[in-house]
Amino acid sequence: xxxxxxxxxxxxxxxxxxxxxxxxxxxxxxxxxxxxxxxxxxxxxxxxxxxxxxxxxxxxxxxxxxxxxxxxxxxxxxxxxxxxxxxxxxxxxxxxxxxxxxxxxxxxxxxxxxxxxxxxxxxxxxxxxxxxxxxxxxxxxxxxxxxxxxxxxxxxxxxxxxxxxxxxxxxxxxxxxxxxxxxxxxxxxxxxxxxxxxxxxxxxxxxxxxxxxxxxxxxxxxxxxxxxxxxxxxxxxxxxxxxxxxxxxxxxxxxxxxxxxxxxxxxxxxxxxxxxxxxxx
Numbered sequence: 001x002x003x004x005x006x007x008x009x010x011x012x013x014x015x016x017x018x019x020x021x022x023x024x025x026x027x028x029x030x031x032x033x034x035x036x037x038x039x040x041x042x043x044x045x046x047x048x049x050x051x052x053x054x055x056x057x058x059x060x061x062x063x064x065x066x067x068x069x070x071x072x073x074x075x076x077x078x079x080x081x082x083x084x085x086x087x088x089x090x091x092x093x094x095x096x097x098x099x100x101x102x103x104x105x106x107x108x109x110x111x112x113x114x115x116x117x118x119x120x121x122x123x124x125x126x127x128x129x130x131x132x133x134x135x136x137x138x139x140x141x142x143x144x145x146x147x148x149x150x151x152x153x154x155x156x157x158x159x160x161x162x163x164x165x166x167x168x169x170x171x172x173x174x175x176x177x178x179x180x181x182x183x184x185x186x187x188x189x190x191x192x193x194x195x196x197x198x199x200x201x202x203x204x205x206x207x208x209x210x211x212x213x214x215x216x217x218x219x220x221x222x223x224x225x226x227x228x229x230x231x232x233x234x235x236x237x238x239x240x241x242x243x244x245x246x247x248x249x250x251x252x253x254x255x256x257x258x259x260x261x262x263x264x265x266x267x268x269x270x271x272x273x274x275x276x277x278x279x280x281x
Contacts, residue, residue, distance in 0.1 A: 001182060001185075001186060001200065001203050001204070001207060002182055002185065003179060003182075003185030003186065003188070003189055003194060003199065004178070004179055004185065005175060005194045005195065005198055006175055006176070006177045009172060010172065010174045010175060013171060013172040013174050014043055014047070014174055016157055016171070017044075017047055017123065017125065017171055017174075018047060020123060020157065020169060021047055021048075021051070021123065023121060024051065024121050024122065024123045024169065025051070025052070025104055025107065025120050025121050025122065026051060026052050026053070026054065026100065026103060026104060026120060026121070026122040026123070027047075027048040027051045027052070027053045027054070027122065027123055027125060028053075028054050028056060028096075028100075028122050028123070028124045028125070028135075028168070029044065029048065029053050029054065029055045029056065029125055029126065030056045030058050030124060030125065030126035030130045030131060030132050030135060031055060031056065031057055031058065031126065031130065032058060032059055032126075032127070032129075032130045032131075032191050032193070033057040033058060033059050033060045033062070033063035033068050033071070033084070033274070034059060034062055034063045034191055034273060034274050034275055035187040035188065035190070035191050035274075035275045035276055036057065036071050036276065036278075037184075037187075037276050037278075038127075038183070038184045038187040038188050038191075038275070038276065039126065039127050039130060039188075039193075041125075041126075041127060041174060041175065041176055042176050043174060043176045044125050044126075044174065047125075048125070052081075052103050052104070053080070053081065054081050054082070054083065054096070054099055054100065054103060054122075055075060055080055055081065055082040055083070056082070056083050056085045056096065056135065057071060057082060057083070057084050057085060058085045058086070058087070058126075058130055058131040058134075058135060059085075059086065059130075059131060060084045060085060060086050061086040061088070061089075061268070061272075062266075062268045062272065062273070063272060063273070063274045064216075064272050064273055064274040065272060067274035067277055068084060068274065070277055070278050071278055072084065073278070074278040081099065081103060083095055083096055083099055085135065087131060087134045087135060087137075087138045090138075092138070093135075093138040093139050096135070096139065097139060097162070097163065097166070100120060100122060100166060101120070101166075104118075104120050108120070117165065118165065119165045119166070119167060120165060120166045120167070121167050121168075121169065122166070122167070122168050122169070123168075123169045123171060124136060124168050124169060124170055124171060125171055125174070126173060127173050127174065127175060127188060127193045128172075128173030128174070128175070128192075128193045128194070129173060129191065129192040129193050130173065130191075130193065132170060132171070132173065133170055136160050136162070136168050136170050139162040139168070140160055140161075140162045141162075157169055157170070157171060158170040173193065175188070175193065175194075183276075186204065186207050186208075187275045187276060189204050190204065190207075190208050190211075190262065190265060190266075190275060191266065191275075192266055196259075196262075201255060201258045201259055201262065202236060202254055202255060202258040204258070204262065205236065205257075205258035205259075205261045205262055206232055206235065206236070206258075208261065208262060208265055209232070209235055209261060210232060211275055212265070212270065212273060213226075215273075215274075216270075216271065216273055219270050219271040219273065220270065222271075223264060223269065223270045223271070224238075224239050224242065224261075225242055226238065226239075236252070236254040236257045236258060236261075237252045237254065239257050239260075239261065240252035240253055240254055240256075240257040243257065243260065245257050245260075
């Protein structure tokens with residue numbers, strides 16, 4: 001299942017980010033904790049290579065805690081500054097603000113000795129629907145950015161002042177022109193970084209079920225009351241029957257079923273699930 005999605009506004013977004021990077025001190029790189037490896041964007045990696053970076057593992061409340069701790073070990077091993085984050089935890093916002101100041105402390109102190117009161121400017125980047133705007137709003141005393149549980153909500157740049165001497169630049173979510181690995185495209189589609197209306201939802205749901213059934217068999221069995229004898233080809237029909245998703249003519253509504261499976265995953269109804277582990281990076 002090959003998935004490619006790179007609309008024109010992403011090209012414009014990357015150009016804008018290239019222009020703004022000159023005045024930015026710091027990159028806040030937001031990654032979805034359920035698909036950390038797939039959330040890394042080579043285009044952003046190139047853009048940020050000469051800047052200090054804070055990696056924010058967002059939506060940790062939806063990811064497998066054990067796997068998230070493996071990612072923690074990965075970032076420590078590679079000497080990368082990171083923070084586990086969930087927008088509903090007010091302490092996380094305080095921790096991120098503290099981390100911004102700690103990361104920039106040397107530069108702030110250097111300029112202060114020269115009589116300059118430094119304003120830290122950070123660019124917030126990540127794939128679509130990873131939660132950039134939500135994170136900024138959690139830091140800001142007043143909600144200033146538009147959010148939505150779908151890709152493509154943020155289209156232009158927006159500077160937001162979150163403290164007397166800290167400004168954040170909210171940027172549109174961006175992918176890269178060529179998703180070389182099939183698994184990357186599938187994972188991004190599952191977490192909602194690719195618009196659903198360009199996807200084969202039924203095929204995607206089966207890929208998602210295969211992943212969860214392999215790594216979290218008890219969760220998938222419990223949520224959908226799956227019979228161990230059901231084949232992948234029969235799964236959507238089986239779930240449709242269980243949920244009463246029946247069309248006229250007594251046929252199964254597999255599209256509605258597929259959408260419900262993906263929605264259950266995205267909203268954490270199946271359980272805490274991570275789609276990939278550090279060893280694949």
